[in-house]
Amino acid sequence: MRRISIFGATGSIGQSTIDLIKRAPDAYHVVALTGGRNIAQLARDAIDLKAEIAVTGFETCLSDLQNALAGTGIEVAAGPQALIEAADRPTDWVMSAIVGAAGLAPGLHALRHGGVLALANKESLVTAGPLLKSEAAKYGATILPVDSEHSAVFQALVGEDISRVERIIITASGGALRTWPLEKLATATVAEACTHPNWDMGQRITIDSASMFNKAMELIETKEFFGVSADQIEVLVHPQSLVHALVGFVDGAIMAHMGPHDMRHAIGYALHWPQREKLPVERLDLAKIGQLEFSAPDLQRWPALRLADEVIRRGGLSGAIFNAAKECALDLFLAGEIGFQDMAQVVELVLNRHWQNSAGSHKFDVIPLDDVLKADHTARVWARECAKTLHN
Ligand code: NAD
Ligand code: MG
Numbered sequence: 001m002r003r004i005s006i007f008g009a010t011g012s013i014g015q016s017t018i019d020l021i022k023r024a025p026d027a028y029h030v031v032a033l034t035g036g037r038n039i040a041q042l043a044r045d046a047i048d049l050k051a052e053i054a055v056t057g058f059e060t061c062l063s064d065l066q067n068a069l070a071g072t073g074i075e076v077a078a079g080p081q082a083l084i085e086a087a088d089r090p091t092d093w094v095m096s097a098i099v100g101a102a103g104l105a106p107g108l109h110a111l112r113h114g115g116v117l118a119l120a121n122k123e124s125l126v127t128a129g130p131l132l133k134s135e136a137a138k139y140g141a142t143i144l145p146v147d148s149e150h151s152a153v154f155q156a157l158v159g160e161d162i163s164r165v166e167r168i169i170i171t172a173s174g175g176a177l178r179t180w181p182l183e184k185l186a187t188a189t190v191a192e193a194c195t196h197p198n199w200d201m202g203q204r205i206t207i208d209s210a211s212m213f214n215k216a217m218e219l220i221e222t223k224e225f226f227g228v229s230a231d232q233i234e235v236l237v238h239p240q241s242l243v244h245a246l247v248g249f250v251d252g253a254i255m256a257h258m259g260p261h262d263m264r265h266a267i268g269y270a271l272h273w274p275q276r277e278k279l280p281v282e283r284l285d286l287a288k289i290g291q292l293e294f295s296a297p298d299l300q301r302w303p304a305l306r307l308a309d310e311v312i313r314r315g316g317l318s319g320a321i322f323n324a325a326k327e328c329a330l331d332l333f334l335a336g337e338i339g340f341q342d343m344a345q346v347v348e349l350v351l352n353r354h355w356q357n358s359a360g361s362h363k364f365d366v367i368p369l370d371d372v373l374k375a376d377h378t379a380r381v382w383a384r385e386c387a388k389t390l391h392n
Helices: 012-022 039-048 059-068 080-087 101-113 122-139 148-156 182-187 203-211 213-226 264-272 303-314 318-334 342-357 369-389
Strands: 002-007 028-035 053-056 075-078 093-096 116-119 142-145 165-172 233-237 243-249 254-258
Touching: 002 012, 002 080, 002 101, 012 028, 012 039, 012 093, 012 264, 028 039, 028 080, 039 053, 039 059, 053 059, 053 080, 059 075, 075 080, 080 101, 093 101, 101 116, 101 122, 101 318, 101 369, 116 122, 116 264, 122 142, 122 213, 122 318, 122 369, 142 148, 142 213, 142 264, 148 165, 148 213, 148 243, 148 254, 148 264, 165 213, 203 213, 203 318, 213 233, 213 303, 213 318, 213 342, 303 318, 303 342, 318 342, 318 369, 342 369
Parallel strands: 002 028, 002 093, 028 053, 053 075, 093 116, 116 142, 165 233
Antiparallel strands: 165 243, 243 254
């Protein structure tokens, strides 16, 4: 039996992972399931999957979780330290699907068992890619992509030599506001930014899709996963989201990966890797689909893409600053304190401040966790300050 843990089990990716696990309960021993405030879901899944321990990331939810699991024999814990302790329990396969920078520390600890870390939490790679990769190498662990685009690239690269790759193209649906007139974007509300045309995802990533911050994060993630340069990474707008990524080789060939919009494909690929197993996803009928559209992204509409390109070129702590400023700007947008397009402006102001202050520092590739966390904290403080200066 494979020992597995799921971090962020109550979220969209977590629930899709559980759907696959529940189809073959005898194949897995579930060590830890973690969630946030949805205690009923966490408790239900912990009971169904006979987990050793259930952990909520929030201390204030501890007594609810204790009550929900009283008498079941399932251990219970709460808080960021408890998430790390859960990650320290030996496992063979771990799903990292907490949203945001909160997923970094548990992922780093999970790598120490030398198994597979299935990485949905792109924020980990964006904030601390080199650290994550060096820890994986140190402990003999494998990091597998779960983001659909990166899983697609990974699959297109099987049996290929990365030095023969000319470019990697990841696709973007364009999100909820793709066809809105540019001048109307500033007025977009949370509800309007929150409906994704193709994918059913968590609220934060859905808004990040509309602003293209999700794709911007994925550009940085591409650089970290595959070690290519900024010049080799491209974004292509593809509203149908059926081609997830394309890899162009030196001989002019392009390998494209297609599939339905169902994250159980990328999750299942990471779960069964290096094998392929049958998965309960729709089979595409291309004759019925008929046409696929592609276009170049408009950088005026989506400034996040331009910022990501600069982040990749500058390296160092730029990714950590970018992610934290983006998370904070999104919090401010959700709270109604700034507008939809102000998010990119806030992130740009924070990045410029960082680059002015840090020219030439952090030449080392692998930046220690403490420095990453300090940069994360500073970027959030700066983002709040910068947001106040907008529209003055
Ligand atoms: P979600 O909001 O649906 O779920 C997030 C999970 O993280 C929940 O279990 C929540 O309880 C938990 N969580 C949130 N804050 C926490 C905290 N401070 N401490 C501990 N746990 C916390 O998000 P999602 O859409 O499932 O996305 C999860 C991750 O996967 C994100 O990094 C996202 O970018 C990535 N991802 C998601 C999709 C998708 O289709 N949903 C696709 C690609 C990548
Ligand atoms: Mg993606």
